[in-house]
Amino acid sequence: MMAITLEELLRRATAGRELNSVEPFRPSWFYNLLEDPFWIWCHYHAPAAEKLDETTLFDRYRMAQGVVWEEKYVAAEFPAAFRIEAAWGVEALRDTLAAMLRGERVIHGGALWRLGEEICGKADLLIRCDGGSSDLGAFHYTVQEVKNSATVKQCHQLQATAYSWMLGALQGRLPATAEVVLREGAGSATTLTADFIAEFQRQLGLWREIRDGANCPEPLAYSSTISPWRQYANQRIVARGDLSLLPGVKQATACQWRERGLLSLVELVRLGQAACCAELGDDHAYYHALAYQRQCPVFRYGDRARISRRPRLVYFDVEDLTFADPPLVTRPHTYMLGVATPEGDSHIWTARGQDDEPRMWNEFLDWLGNPRDVALYCWTMYEARKMEQAAAAHPQLKSRLQTAAAALVDLKEEIKHRPYFPVPSYSIKAVAPVCGFRWSQDDVDGQSAQLIYLEWLRSGDDALIERVQQYNREDVLAMVAVDRVVTAMSENATD
Structure with a gap:
């Protein structure tokens, strides 16, 4: 019962x-x-x-x-x-x-x-x-x-x-x-x-x-709020000049600075370069805050760009699959390589599945030629890890890939703090727009590109992979744009 x-x-x-x-x-x-x-x-x-x-x-x-x-x-x-x-x-x-x-x-x-x-x-x-x-x-x-x-x-x-x-x-x-x-x-x-x-x-x-309405929390940091309120939260962060707008400053650090009386970017600029250095241990926060105040990149007084140069300059980006999707794909692999020259010429190589990856790398390495006179610019050293992954998967390419990897130059580190950018991070997606560059597709990024690639493998619809190729092409052209602007600023800077 x-x-x-x-x-x-x-x-x-x-x-x-x-x-x-x-x-x-x-x-x-x-x-x-x-x-x-x-x-x-x-x-x-x-x-x-x-x-x-x-x-x-x-x-x-x-x-x-x-x-x-x-x-x-x-x-x-x-x-x-x-x-x-x-x-x-x-x-x-x-x-x-x-x-x-x-x-x-x-x-x-x-x-x-x-x-x-x-x-x-x-x-x-x-x-x-x-x-x-x-x-x-x-x-x-x-x-x-x-x-x-x-x-x-x-x-x-x-x-x-x-x-x-x-x-x-x-x-x-x-x-x-x-x-x-x-x-x-x-x-x-x-x-x-x-x-x-x-x-x-x-x-x-x-x-x-x-x-x-008895408790009215504020956004914790720039881009910490998820959809559908991310942009609204970011607007509030920018309006109050929040310290989380500084690249590398995490929430805990920002809280510590507020406890010292440094409440916003305005406070940092008002404090001045020397006092910021004494209070915080360096003056990076001051110059980033100054860049936000001026709404443009700024060099430290007397400084210039110091981008490593070699006889040939190539801007390089990869697209890779970070997970398996059996039976279609059984291992992570790189499926697209893109390059651009300082003149803006670009070339894309695409692998049709994991078994086609060696052919793609071979064609790229043939195009690159002798890499010893090349500055192979990338943004972060992610490309180095992808070359290591490819060398492990395809031992016949190991020697050539290692030689090419030795030519990699991290453009992000080359331009970081020379000049200081008004950005919350030094990702290419944050820096390039300051240099006037815009991506043409709002709905394609590195993660969604992986899914588009898989759908292309299933369907064979080339219109799909062309969207990823456009995204990759714009990534390397974004690096070209950043290099041009930073170099021009450096040449025109006055002490």
């Missing part, structure tokens, strides 16, 4: 409220609460016109991979699991509670609500345990969350605790533990509910304060 009715379970879940009458907290928001409370504030208080979805192709792929892993895990471990088909709403809740009353062994995608406490969500798995009674009968349920992550994070533990807390209120027994299953091969971690209840309640209270 049932110990409790479906109607009573529904009452416990809803407290007489309707879901659309409130916007409850969702346990998936713990990541935002922990990492960037400003995102939560924006959700409730930022102007709607400032909302801009910047979800990339790779973001969507990563989220989809999480779903793929969850489905694979459930199929392998719980093939007979009862699936809640309704995606959301009262139907999903009712189906979940009915399944719990029936004593289903495993419930996949169970809806858990406590609208009286303004929280609801969808647990990955509810596992029946026969070793302890509850209001459901001579059994109770525990929570299992499936994450496509190599390590367990605090947000995972709090999310599992939130589901356990809601489940406990529904079934009349708080589960002692919850399990977080990590990505394939990474194992799992057990969360003791009692260890996280207090922090869960504290975070839920923080969410209410932010929602109600």
Whole structure:
């Protein structure tokens, strides 16, 4: 005989409220609460016109991979699991509670609500345990969350605790533990509910304060807020001249400087070069702040560019696949090489799959010729690692690749602080626009290019790979533009 009715379970879940009458907290928001409370504030208080979805192709792929892993895990471990088909709403809740009353062994995608406490969500798995009674009968349920992550994070533990807390209120027994299953091969971690209840309640209270306007957090650092509020957060960071606009200055360092009374870029400029050097140990922050004030790159007094030169100058960039996608691709590899000359001439080599990689490298090395008189400019030394990877995969190319790698010159380090740029980082995507260069495709970057490449291998549609080739070409031309501007500034600088 049932110990409790479906109607009573529904009452416990809803407290007489309707879901659309409130916007409850969702346990998936713990990541935002922990990492960037400003995102939560924006959700409730930022102007709607400032909302801009910047979800990339790779973001969507990563989220989809999480779903793929969850489905694979459930199929392998719980093939007979009862699936809640309704995606959301009262139907999903009712189906979940009915399944719990029936004593289903495993419930996949169970809806858990406590609208009286303004929280609801969808647990990955509810596992029946026969070793302890509850209001459901001579059994109770525990929570299992499936994450496509190599390590367990605090947000995972709090999310599992939130589901356990809601489940406990529904079934009349708080589960002692919850399990977080990590990505394939990474194992799992057990969360003791009692260890996280207090922090869960504290975070839920923080969410209410932010929602109600009693707590108004600011963005933590430049580009630390994720879509759809990244650009809005960055506007606020720039408007207040936040110290996180300085390249290499992390949040902890910025906090330390604020405690010393250095509140903004304006304060650094006002302090002056000598005082900044005495206070902070060097004057890099002063010159970067000065560049922001003038809205252009600035040289240290009496300094000039010192870019290494050789008889031939070549700007070089690679595109590579960082993961396997069997059976199409079974190992990471470089699939595209791009070069440009100071005159702006460019050339692209593309491999059609991992087995075509040696041909691509050979053609590039033939084009390069004797690299001993070449300055092979790259941006960071990522290309050196890709050459090492190719040499390991293709020993017949090892000697030629090592000789070419010896010609690499990190243009980023060559121009860093000579001059100082008004940028939050010395990535090529930050520096090149200051030099007047713009990329033509907003929806292609190094990560999304990998997915476009894979789709090209599947479909053979050359229009796809041409988009990646354009992206790669513009990366090397961006380096040409930076070199030209820095060199011209140096030649025209006055002491």
